[in-house]
Amino acid sequence: MSTATKDSRLELRLSSSQKREIEQAASIEGRTVTEFSVPLLVAEATDVIRRQRELRMSDDAWEAFNEVLDQPAQSLAGLKELFRKPSVFED
Numbered sequence: 001m002s003t004a005t006k007d008s009r010l011e012l013r014l015s016s017s018q019k020r021e022i023e024q025a026a027s028i029e030g031r032t033v034t035e036f037s038v039p040l041l042v043a044e045a046t047d048v049i050r051r052q053r054e055l056r057m058s059d060d061a062w063e064a065f066n067e068v069l070d071q072p073a074q075s076l077a078g079l080k081e082l083f084r085k086p087s088v089f090e091d
Contacts, residue, residue, distance in 0.1 A: 010041075 014022070026036035057065065 022037065023033055026033045029036060
């Protein structure tokens with residue numbers, strides 16, 4: 001199993017009691033402060049990012065959303081002509 005190169009540092013300001021508690025917990029588990037802290041920080045960061053990206057809506061909003069999706073597609077003026085033109089994203 002390969003591990004990513006650790007080429008960055010993260011510095012934290014803690015109270016003395018916070019530092020002691022973290023060091024004690026790491027020691028109890030036989031790990032360094034880094035080995036103890038990094039997985040917890042990464043898990044929390046991943047959870048925060050997931051929650052921010054997650055789409056949430058009420059049951060009523062979900063039903064309304066699905067009703068719109070179930071409607072037949074509508075023809076939009078000028079759309080067929082637009083698709084006949086060459087893409088501006090092609091070389």
